[in-house]
Amino acid sequence: MPLRNQPSQRDQNSETKGYYRSLTRNMVLTIILVSFIPYFIVTAILLQQFHASHREKVIAHLESLVKKHKQNIDAFLKEKLGNLSLLAKTYSYEELASDEFLRDRLEMLQQTYGPFFVDLGVINARGIQMGYAGPFQLVKASYGDAEWFRNAMSREYYISDVFSGLRGLPHFIIAVRDNWEGDPWILRGTIDFVAFNRLVENIRIGQTGFAFILNRKGELQTKPSYPVHPDHEPYAAILKEENVPEGLIRDFEWTDESGVKQIYVTAFLKGGDWLLVFQQKVSDAFSDFERALRVTMGVLALGLLVILTTAFLLSRRMVGRIARADREKHMMNEQVVETGKLASVGELAAGIAHEINNPVAIMVEEAGWIGDLLEEEDFKDGENLKEFRRALAQISTQGKRCKEITHKLLSFARRTDERVQELDIEEIIQDIVALSAQRAKYSNVTVNLNLAEDLPRVRLSQAELQQVLLNLINNALDAMEKEGGTLEVNSREEEGNLVIEIADNGPGIPAANLGRIFDPFFTTKPVGKGTGLGLSICYGIVKKLGGEIEVASTIGVGTTFRIKMPLEKIKAQGSANGKGE
Amino acid sequence: MAMAKVMLVDDEVPFVETMTKRLTKRDLEVTTAFSGKQALDALAKDQGVEVVILDVKMPGMDGIDVLREIKRLHPLIEVVMLTGHATVESAIEGMKLGAFDYLMKPCDVDVLLGKVQEAAGKKRQHENKIVEARLKEITTRRG
Numbered sequence: 001m002p003l004r005n006q007p008s009q010r011d012q013n014s015e016t017k018g019y020y021r022s023l024t025r026n027m028v029l030t031i032i033l034v035s036f037i038p039y040f041i042v043t044a045i046l047l048q049q050f051h052a053s054h055r056e057k058v059i060a061h062l063e064s065l066v067k068k069h070k071q072n073i074d075a076f077l078k079e080k081l082g083n084l085s086l087l088a089k090t091y092s093y094e095e096l097a098s099d100e101f102l103r104d105r106l107e108m109l110q111q112t113y114g115p116f117f118v119d120l121g122v123i124n125a126r127g128i129q130m131g132y133a134g135p136f137q138l139v140k141a142s143y144g145d146a147e148w149f150r151n152a153m154s155r156e157y158y159i160s161d162v163f164s165g166l167r168g169l170p171h172f173i174i175a176v177r178d179n180w181e182g183d184p185w186i187l188r189g190t191i192d193f194v195a196f197n198r199l200v201e202n203i204r205i206g207q208t209g210f211a212f213i214l215n216r217k218g219e220l221q222t223k224p225s226y227p228v229h230p231d232h233e234p235y236a237a238i239l240k241e242e243n244v245p246e247g248l249i250r251d252f253e254w255t256d257e258s259g260v261k262q263i264y265v266t267a268f269l270k271g272g273d274w275l276l277v278f279q280q281k282v283s284d285a286f287s288d289f290e291r292a293l294r295v296t297m298g299v300l301a302l303g304l305l306v307i308l309t310t311a312f313l314l315s316r317r318m319v320g321r322i323a324r325a326d327r328e329k330h331m332m333n334e335q336v337v338e339t340g341k342l343a344s345v346g347e348l349a350a351g352i353a354h355e356i357n358n359p360v361a362i363m364v365e366e367a368g369w370i371g372d373l374l375e376e377e378d379f380k381d382g383e384n385l386k387e388f389r390r391a392l393a394q395i396s397t398q399g400k401r402c403k404e405i406t407h408k409l410l411s412f413a414r415r416t417d418e419r420v421q422e423l424d425i426e427e428i429i430q431d432i433v434a435l436s437a438q439r440a441k442y443s444n445v446t447v448n449l450n451l452a453e454d455l456p457r458v459r460l461s462q463a464e465l466q467q468v469l470l471n472l473i474n475n476a477l478d479a480m481e482k483e484g485g486t487l488e489v490n491s492r493e494e495e496g497n498l499v500i501e502i503a504d505n506g507p508g509i510p511a512a513n514l515g516r517i518f519d520p521f522f523t524t525k526p527v528g529k530g531t532g533l534g535l536s537i538c539y540g541i542v543k544k545l546g547g548e549i550e551v552a553s554t555i556g557v558g559t560t561f562r563i564k565m566p567l568e569k570i571k572a573q574g575s576a577n578g579k580g581e
Numbered sequence: 582m583a584m585a586k587v588m589l590v591d592d593e594v595p596f597v598e599t600m601t602k603r604l605t606k607r608d609l610e611v612t613t614a615f616s617g618k619q620a621l622d623a624l625a626k627d628q629g630v631e632v633v634i635l636d637v638k639m640p641g642m643d644g645i646d647v648l649r650e651i652k653r654l655h656p657l658i659e660v661v662m663l664t665g666h667a668t669v670e671s672a673i674e675g676m677k678l679g680a681f682d683y684l685m686k687p688c689d690v691d692v693l694l695g696k697v698q699e700a701a702g703k704k705r706q707h708e709n710k711i712v713e714a715r716l717k718e719i720t721t722r723r724g
Contacts, residue, residue, distance in 0.1 A: 354638075358593055361687030365599040368690050372606050403687055 027315035035307045054289045062265045063249045066278050070267040084176040088187040093180035096122045102133035116195050121188040136167050161215045197222045209280035244268050335540050353406040364399035367392050420459050422572045426451045432469045444484030452492040457572040464541045471534040472502045472561050479506030497564045505558035585701035586610040586629045590620040591636040603690050617642030632700040637664045637671050652679045659700035
C-alpha cells in the first residue's frame with residue numbers, strides 16, 4: 001500500500017508545487033503590472049511635458065540668436081554701405097579718382113571700423129576703374145561686362161554676392177552710384193571675406209551648432225564649419241520661396257542624408273537676397289533633455305528593479321505563507337481522518353471484545369460447573385482429582401485474563417470522540433501505561449510512573465489525550481525496542497501548568513531531525529512502518545487543547561517529551577470537591 | 582425450601598443452562614427465559630419469582646426495556662443486571678430505573694449468589710412491610 005501510494009503522492013506534490021509556482025507568477029505579474037503602469041504613465045507624461053517645454057525654450061533661444069545675428073549682419077552691411085555713400089557724397093569724382101586720396105580714405109575707414117574694407121575703387125560709366133586703392137593691381141581694370149557692374153549701374157547702391165572675380169579670392173562688393181556732370185560713376189568697396197565670415201562663423205552653439213549664409217542661387221556666402229549641400233533639401237525649398245516678409249524667423253527639423261536629425265533656424269537678410277541658416281543636431285540641441293532622459297531611464301530602471309525584487313520577494317513570502325496554511329489545513333484534515341479511523345477501529349475493537357466476552361463467560365461458567373461437580377461424592381476418590389482442579393483453576397485464571405484484556409480494550413475504545421469531559425489525569429496515564437505494558441515487557445523496557453496524586457481533575461477529551469499519550473509512549477517504546485531501557489512517565493503541577501513528561505533512555509534524536517519531528521509525514525521509520533503523522537497529530541491536539549509540547553533529546557542519553565497545559569484553562573469546574581459526577 | 586426463587590434471562594442459551602445448573606446446585610430455584618418477551622410472559626404466569634437476573638444486551642427487547650416492564654408490572658421483584666463492560670452505562674441507567682445492582686460478565690458465581698440473596702432479602706423485607714402495613718390497617722380498623 002505505501003509503495004503504491006508513493007508515486008501518486010509525488011504527483012500530488014509536483015502538482016501543488018506547480019500550483020504555488022503559478023500563484024507566485026500571477027502575484028508577481030499583478031504587482032508588476034499594477035506598479036509599472038502608473039509608473040510608466042507618470043514618467044512618460046513628465047518626460048513629454050519636459051521635452052515640450054525644453055524644446056520650446058531651446059527653439060526660442062535659437063530664434064533670438066538667429067534674429068540677433070540677422071540684425072547684426074544687416075546692420076553691418078548697412079554700415080558699410082553708409083560708409084561708402086558718405087564718401088561718395090562728401091567727395092567729388094575727381095578727388096576720389098585720385099589713387100592717393102582714395103588710399104587715404106581707405107586707411108581712414110580701416111582705422112575707424114576695422115579691416116573690413118580690403119580695397120576701394122572708382123569706376124566710370126563705361127566700367128573702367130579710374131581710381132583704386134588696395135593690395136591688388138587692379139587700376140584700369142574693366143568691369144564693363146561684370147554682372148555686379150550692370151546691377152550697380154541700374155540702382156542707387158548694390159551689394160553683390162560672394163564671388164572670386166579678377167583677383168581669384170572670394171569676396172563681395174558694395175557699390176554706391178553717384179553722378180558727376182551728368183555721367184554716373186560708382187564707388188566700390190570690397191569686403192574682406194575672412195572678416196565677414198568671422199561674423200557668421202562665430203555663431204557656434206554646443207558641439208554641432210553652426211551658421212552660414214546662402215544666396216538665392218544656393219551658393220554659400222560664408223564658409224560653414226561643417227560641409228553643407230545647399231542644392232539639397234531643405235535649403236532648396238526655402239530658397240525657392242518668394243516675397244518672404246522681412247524679419248521672419250522660422251524653425252523646423254529635418255533628417256538629412258546621413259540620417260541625422262537636425263534642427264534648422266533660418267532668416268532672410270539683405271532684403272531677402274541672402275538666407276542665414278543656423279543648423280544643429282537635434283541630439284546636441286536637446287542634450288540637456290537627453291541627459292535628463294538618461295537619468296530618468298536610470299532611475300526608472302532602478303525603480304523597476306526594486307519593484308521586481310519586491311514583487312518577487314513579497315509574492316514568494318505570501319505564497320510561502322499560503323503554502324504553510326495549506327499544509328496546516330492538510331494536517332488538520334489528516335487529523336480528522338485519523339481521529340475518524342481511530343473511532344472506527346475503536347468501535348470494531350469494542351464489537352469484537354464484546355463478542356468474545358460472552359463465549360469467555362460461558363467457558364468460565366462451564367469450568368465453574370465442572371468444579372461444582374467435582375465436589376460431588378462420586379469424584380472424591382478420583383485419581384486425577386488434583387489435576388482436574390489445577391486445570392479448572394487454570395481455565396478460570398486464563399478466563400479472567402481474557403476478561404481483563406477485553407475490558408481494557410473496551411475501555412480504551414469506548415469513547416473515541418472529542419467530547420470534553422472531566423478526567424483524572426492519573427487514571428488516564430495509568431490506563432495507557434497498562435495498555436502498553438505488554439509491549440514494554442517484550443521490548444525489555446522498565447516502566448516507571450511518577451505521578452502526582454493531588455492533581456486537580458481536568459476537562460479534556462479523553463480520546464484525544466489518550467491518543468497523545470499513546471503516541472508518545474509508543475514512540476518511546478519504538479526507540480528502545482532493540483536494546484531495552486527505562487520509560488519514565490511523570491506528571492506534576494508546575495507554575496500553573498499541568499506537566500506530563502514521557503522520557504526514554506533510548507538512542508535519542510539527531511539534532512538535524514529534532515526541528516522536523518513535528519512536521520507531518522516526517523518519519524525515520526522504514527517505508528510502510530510509520531506514517532510520520534503521530535507526532536504532528538499530538539502536536540495538533542496539544543495545541544488545540546491550548547497547551548505546548550516540547551522535546552529535548554541527547555544522542556545516546558535519551559529523549560524527553562514534555563506536554564504543558566495551562567491548568568487555568570483545563571481545570572474542571574468544582575474540582576475542589578473531588579471526584580464524582 | 583429453596584433459598585430464593587430466581588429467573589435467569591439471557592439470550593446465550595449455554596450460559597443460561599450452565600448458570601442454572603450451578604445456581605440450582607447452590608439451592609436456588611431457577612427458571613429461565615431466553616428473551617425479554619419470554620421472561621415477561623413467564624413472570625405473568627409464575628408469581629413466585631423473587632429475583633430476576635437480566636442480561637442487558639439482548640436481541641429484540643433489551644434488558645433496560647424488560648426491566649422497565651418488570652418494574653411496572655411487578656414492582657416488588659428485584660432485578661440484578663448482568664452486563665458486558667461496554668454496557669456499564671446502561672447497567673447504571675438500569676439502576677436508576679430501580680435495578681438492585683449490576684454484575685459484569687463473566688461473573689463469579691459466589692458473588693452472584695451473594696447479590697441474589699441480598700436482593701431476595703430486600704424483596705422479602707418489602708413484602709413483610711406490606712403485610713405489616715395491611716395488618717396494621719386491619720387492626721386499626723377494628724380498634
